[in-house]
Structures are given as structure tokens and as C-alpha cells.
Amino acid sequence: MILTVTLNTALDITYRVRSLRPHASHRVSEVAERPGGKGVNVARVLAALGHEVTVTGFAGGPTGEVLRAGLADGPRPVTDALMPVSGATRRTIAVVDDLTGDTTQLNEPGPQIAPAEWGAFLDRYEELVPGASAVALCGSLPPGVPVGAYANLVRTARAAGVPVLLDTSGEPLRRGVAARPDIIKPNADELAELTGSHEPLRATQDARRRGAHAVVASLGTDGLLAVTPEGRWRAAPPARVHGNPTGAGDSAVAGLLSGLVEHLPWPARLIRATALATATVRAPAAGEFDLVAYEKLLERVPVTAA
Amino acid sequence: MILTVTLNTALDITYRVRSLRPHASHRVSEVAERPGGKGVNVARVLAALGHEVTVTGFAGGPTGEVLRAGLADGPRPVTDALMPVSGATRRTIAVVDDLTGDTTQLNEPGPQIAPAEWGAFLDRYEELVPGASAVALCGSLPPGVPVGAYANLVRTARAAGVPVLLDTSGEPLRRGVAARPDIIKPNADELAELTGSHEPLRATQDARRRGAHAVVASLGTDGLLAVTPEGRWRAAPPARVHGNPTGAGDSAVAGLLSGLVEHLPWPARLIRATALATATVRAPAAGEFDLVAYEKLLERVPVTAA
Numbered sequence: 001m002i003l004t005v006t007l008n009t010a011l012d013i014t015y016r017v018r019s020l021r022p023h024a025s026h027r028v029s030e031v032a033e034r035p036g037g038k039g040v041n042v043a044r045v046l047a048a049l050g051h052e053v054t055v056t057g058f059a060g061g062p063t064g065e066v067l068r069a070g071l072a073d074g075p076r077p078v079t080d081a082l083m084p085v086s087g088a089t090r091r092t093i094a095v096v097d098d099l100t101g102d103t104t105q106l107n108e109p110g111p112q113i114a115p116a117e118w119g120a121f122l123d124r125y126e127e128l129v130p131g132a133s134a135v136a137l138c139g140s141l142p143p144g145v146p147v148g149a150y151a152n153l154v155r156t157a158r159a160a161g162v163p164v165l166l167d168t169s170g171e172p173l174r175r176g177v178a179a180r181p182d183i184i185k186p187n188a189d190e191l192a193e194l195t196g197s198h199e200p201l202r203a204t205q206d207a208r209r210r211g212a213h214a215v216v217a218s219l220g221t222d223g224l225l226a227v228t229p230e231g232r233w234r235a236a237p238p239a240r241v242h243g244n245p246t247g248a249g250d251s252a253v254a255g256l257l258s259g260l261v262e263h264l265p266w267p268a269r270l271i272r273a274t275a276l277a278t279a280t281v282r283a284p285a286a287g288e289f290d291l292v293a294y295e296k297l298l299e300r301v302p303v304t305a306a
Numbered sequence: 307m308i309l310t311v312t313l314n315t316a317l318d319i320t321y322r323v324r325s326l327r328p329h330a331s332h333r334v335s336e337v338a339e340r341p342g343g344k345g346v347n348v349a350r351v352l353a354a355l356g357h358e359v360t361v362t363g364f365a366g367g368p369t370g371e372v373l374r375a376g377l378a379d380g381p382r383p384v385t386d387a388l389m390p391v392s393g394a395t396r397r398t399i400a401v402v403d404d405l406t407g408d409t410t411q412l413n414e415p416g417p418q419i420a421p422a423e424w425g426a427f428l429d430r431y432e433e434l435v436p437g438a439s440a441v442a443l444c445g446s447l448p449p450g451v452p453v454g455a456y457a458n459l460v461r462t463a464r465a466a467g468v469p470v471l472l473d474t475s476g477e478p479l480r481r482g483v484a485a486r487p488d489i490i491k492p493n494a495d496e497l498a499e500l501t502g503s504h505e506p507l508r509a510t511q512d513a514r515r516r517g518a519h520a521v522v523a524s525l526g527t528d529g530l531l532a533v534t535p536e537g538r539w540r541a542a543p544p545a546r547v548h549g550n551p552t553g554a555g556d557s558a559v560a561g562l563l564s565g566l567v568e569h570l571p572w573p574a575r576l577i578r579a580t581a582l583a584t585a586t587v588r589a590p591a592a593g594e595f596d597l598v599a600y601e602k603l604l605e606r607v608p609v610t611a612a
Contacts, residue, residue: 015412015414017412020328020410021328021410022326022327022328022403022408022410023403023406023408023409023410024410024411025410025411025413026410026411026412026413027413027415028412028413028414028415029415031414031415062368062369062371062372063368065368066368093399093412095412097328097329100329102328102329103329104326104327104328104329104330104331104332105330105331105332106321106323106332106334106399106401107331107332107333107334108321108334108337109333109334109335109337
């Protein structure tokens with residue numbers, strides 16, 4: 001079982017409107033809802049790849065109930081080990097403009113987590129970790145969770161001998177890295193914020209020195225740059241990709257994790273992560289991936305030494 | 307008991323953001339939720355004025371449950387006679403821009419109403435009407451409800467001898483007016499769409515000829531213009547009002563209805579409606595009214611023969 005942690009889960013809502021104009025009134029032509037938050041997205045992709053996945057973190061209120069119902073739904077459900085919380089799970093609203101295809105995003109902050117709720121989560125996490133083949137810690141922290149939360153969760157996984165991937169940003173990433181996670185997957189902005197360097201190879205190496213065993217930087221259309229104890233590689237999409245990048249980073253995390261638990265060598269993990277991310281950009285629905293495109297891409301993603 | 311009908315109820319959500327920019331990502335700093343839809347807003351104001359109110363229409367899904375919980379909440383709850391429906395109650399999102407104070411509105415279309423659900427509602431409505439001192443029919447029709455719905459509901463109320471106010475737009479208004487409601491309360495645009503005339507007095511008189519016994523046109527900052535069997539009047543705010551006009555029309559409807567069931571003469575009803583609408587524009591929260599401002603305004607709204 002792979003365990004994904006999403007402390008700030010979300011009910012992701014997508015609206016289609018003809019054209020978004022500030023200060024006007026808009027009729028929404030289409031509404032879609034699905035469970036969200038980075039770790040939940042990672043879990044969905046892992047389940048689609050055939051892995052057994054457990055999702056933990058917090059869920060509360062009516063939005064939390066809709067999220068949990070969504071996790072149990074569908075052809076490949078994931079195991080729900082979310083902890084109840086008195087506040088309501090946040091919504092995110094993606095407003096897709098029919099004329100341009102562009103998206104405007106509105107993200108609620110998330111529920112206030114009480115100290116007792118955070119304590120109950122830590123107990124549950126400690127119970128879950130020993131049964132996991134890998135752990136992914138994903139996304140932002142809701143209000144009330146200590147900024148050193150991920151450092152704490154990284155240490156628990158490492159103490160249990162379970163490999164742990166961290167995908168977050170800002171101060172939670174800075175503190176988490178110091179606890180020596182097995183993998184971090186920052187994007188270019190997150191990496192620059194962590195290291196102060198905008199030069200990807202230098203910044204990636206610097207992030208390793210800060211404590212991460214392996215750093216896989218996601219550089220948008222330039223693909224992935226991995227600096228690991230086994231070597232350094234770049235993997236890139238075989239051609240310029242058009243589509244919706246929402247969820248591409250989460251699909252890359254699912255690729256890295258599934259490759260890790262299947263004991264694939266790093267180049268094969270990077271091919272899988274790049275193919276999944278690219279197939280996610282190409283899929284018509286945000287955050288879904290195109291399985292046929294994914295399988296074709298697996299044979300076409302170039303990996304080179306960096 | 308006053309009965310308000312809201313076929314397309316809504317969970318009204320208000321977001322505060324620093325500044326809404328299309329195609330950017332926004333952190334919502336503040337989230338507020340409350341039961342909405344025009345008839346629900348009218349009921350809230352009537353309850354605040356001390357009237358016994360029953361709300362009917364449709365509610366379904368998790369958003370419908372939140373809406374129903376909201377109706378039972380608060381210092382002056384209203385009686386919930388909403389009919390369950392298999393689809394989910396729509397959300398409306400008002401995005402308030404902190405920098406400008408302007409609002410961008412996103413309205414979901416509402417659930418599809420099945421013929422059996424519409425039939426069940428009609429049965430319930432026929433049970434409720436004889437116990438009502440007045441009926442208000444408010445807002446848009448959700449998908450699946452026949453366009454002649456309001457005409458049908460107007461006829462049922464008139465057959466029971468219960469005065470009925472209609473506040474809607476477009477074809478449902480056109481058909482509803484032909485069924486001879488006691489009062490309609492169109493705004494300037496709705497009136498122009500109904501009659502083809504942009505001249506308020508002429509259009510208001512024309513709307514009466516189409517079947518409405520009394521027409522109260524809400525003309526924004528110009529106040530109300532009423533053409534009734536008892537006479538013609540204008541009532542206007544005593545001074546230019548600044549604030550959020552959301553819900554001002556619904557407050558005016560509550561003023562007209564409460565005045566009707568209290569057997570006030572028309573000028574007093576128009577003063578109350580104008581004072582409530584003005585006190586709603588002035589209130590800091592959208593759709594709420596400022597009770598102190600309302601009571602002061604009651605003595606200051608001028609009514610003149612039109």
C-alpha cells in the first residue's frame with residue numbers, strides 16, 4: 001500500500017463560463033466536482049496504474065462528505081483513512097473561459113485545525129506508516145497545522161524505514177527538507193524560493209545539500225531534472241505539449257512513487273513520471289490522464305545524463 | 307403565514323479576494339455562506355420584521371442540506387416546506403474585490419427537475435396555499451420546470467382567494483402576468499423586456515393591461531413606481547445611497563408583502579418597501595438590512611402621486 005497525505009484536501013469544482021469579466025454576472029454552463037488536493041490527485045493516478053493506495057489527511061463538513069463519497073466512487077477506489085475535522089473542507093473553483101480556454105482559480109484557505117485534531121492525525125499517521133511501501137506528503141498546510149508538520153511526518157516515515165516523498169513549498173518545504181526526505185519534487189519557483197538560485201542544476205544540487213536524498217525538479221515544458229545518489233538525469237516530453245497543466249505535477253509524483261515501490265531504476269522512473277505528466281496535460285479533463293497517450297509516451301520520452 | 311416560493315433556491319457563497327484578475331490564481335481570504343434564492347431572501351426579511359413565514363420550492367444534494375440547516379438557524383427561523391429533489395441545489399459565488407469593492411457573480415444553473423418532482427411540488431403548493439395570508443413567487447426557473455409554471459401557481463393562489471406577488475423575468479414573467487397576479491415587481495430591464503417600452507410610466511401601465519392588478523417597478527436609485535387600482539405613486543430614497551444593491555429588490559418585495567397582509571394603504575407599503583431596500587443597500591453584508599437605518603428611513607421616504 002502507498003500512503004498519500006493531504007492535510008488540506010479540497011473539493012475541486014470546475015465551472016465553464018463563456019468569458020470571465022470582472023464585476024459582471026455569469027451564468028455557469030457546466031459544473032464538475034471531484035475530490036482534490038495534491039495527495040488525493042496523486043492517489044487517483046496511482047490507483048489508475050493498479051496500485052493499492054490509502055489517502056489520509058483531514059476532511060470535514062458537507063464538502064468533506066462529498067469528497068469522501070467521491071473517493072469511494074469510480075472504477076478504482078482508494079482507501080479512505082481521512083481524519084474527521086470540525087471545520088469544513090475547502091473548495092477550489094476553477095473557472096474555465098470557453099473563448100480562450102484559460103482558467104481563473106479561486107482557492108479557499110481551508111478549515112482551522114485544532115491542536116487536538118492535529119494530535120489525533122499524528123496518532124493515525126503513525127499507525128498507517130508501518131504498513132506502507134512509500135509515503136507521499138503533498139500540498140499546503142491548512143490553518144492551525146504547525147509549520148514544521150512535514151518535518152515531523154518525514155522523521156516518522158524514516159524512523160519506520162519507509163521511503164518518503166515531499167511535495168510542498170515555502171517554509172513547510174524548507175523545514176521538511178532538513179528532516180532528510182528520500183525525494184522532493186519542487187517546481188522551478190519552489191526550488192528558487194528554497195535555494196535562492198534560478199539556475200536549475202545548481203539549485204537542485206543545493207536542495208540535495210539541504211537534506212533531500214534525491215531532488216526531482218519539474219521544469220514545466222522542459223520536463224524533469226533529477227539529482228540523485230545514483231546519478232543525474234533529464235527527462236523531457238518528446239514534443240511541445242498543448243493542454244491544461246493542472247495536475248501534471250501530481251501525476252509526475254505518482255510516476256516517481258510507483259517507480260520507487262516497483263524498484264525501477266531512476267531513468268525508468270523519470271520516463272514514467274514525464275509520460276504521466278505529459279498525458280495529464282493532454283487529457284481533456286483537468287487532472288485526468290490519457291491512458292493511451294501515456295502508454296505511447298513511455299516509448300518516446302528521452303532520458304539523458306545531466 | 308406568508309408563503310414564499312423559490313423554485314431555484316441557492317447556496318449563496320461570498321468570497322473576498324484582494325483583486326480578481328482573469329486567468330490568475332487567487333487565495334480567498336474570507337468565505338461566507340447562506341441560504342439564497344429570491345424567495346428565501348424575501349422570507350428572511352419578513353421573518354426579521356416579525357412575520358411568520360414558510361419557504362417552499364426545491365432543495366437537494368449536499369448544498370440543499372446546508373441551505374436547509376441555514377433556514378433553521380438564526381434568531382428568526384423560517385418554516386422549511388422545501389421539497390426534496392434528486393439533483394443538487396445550485397451554488398452562486400459572489401467574488402468581492404477588496405481593492406474596488408466590486409462583485410463578480412458566478413451562478414450555477416440549478417438541478418434538473420424531473421416531471422414527478424414538479425408534480426409533487428404542485429401537490430404540496432396546493433396544500434400550503436389555503437393556509438397563507440399571501441404568496442410570493444420569486445426568481446428563475448430551474449431546468450425541467452415548465453415555462454408556464456408561474457402562471458399555474460398564480461391561478462392556484464387566486465382560486466384559493468390568496469393574494470399573490472410575482473417577481474421573475476422573461477417568458478415566465480410574460481406568462482405569469484397573463485394569469486392576473488395581484489402584484490408584480492419588475493425592475494427596469496424586466497419591465498422593458500415585458501412591454502417593449504423603456505419609458506417607466508408607460509411600461510408600468512402597459513404591464514397592468516397585460517394582467518397584473520398592481521405593478522411596482524423598481525427603478526434602482528430612482529426608487530419605486532407603483533401603478534395600482536387605488537392610484538399611482540412614486541417613492542424614492544431620501545438621499546443618494548452608496549453600498550451593495552444585492553438583495554435590495556428582495557427586501558422591497560418583503561416590504562410590499564408585509565404591508566399587504568397588514569392591510570396598509572399603498573403609500574405606506576411603498577414607504578416600507580423603499581426603506582427596506584435602502585437599508586439593504588446600506589448594510590455591510592450583502593442581502594442583510596440595517597434595522598436602525600430602516601426605522602429612521604421610514605420617516606424620511608417621500609411618496610408622491612405619479
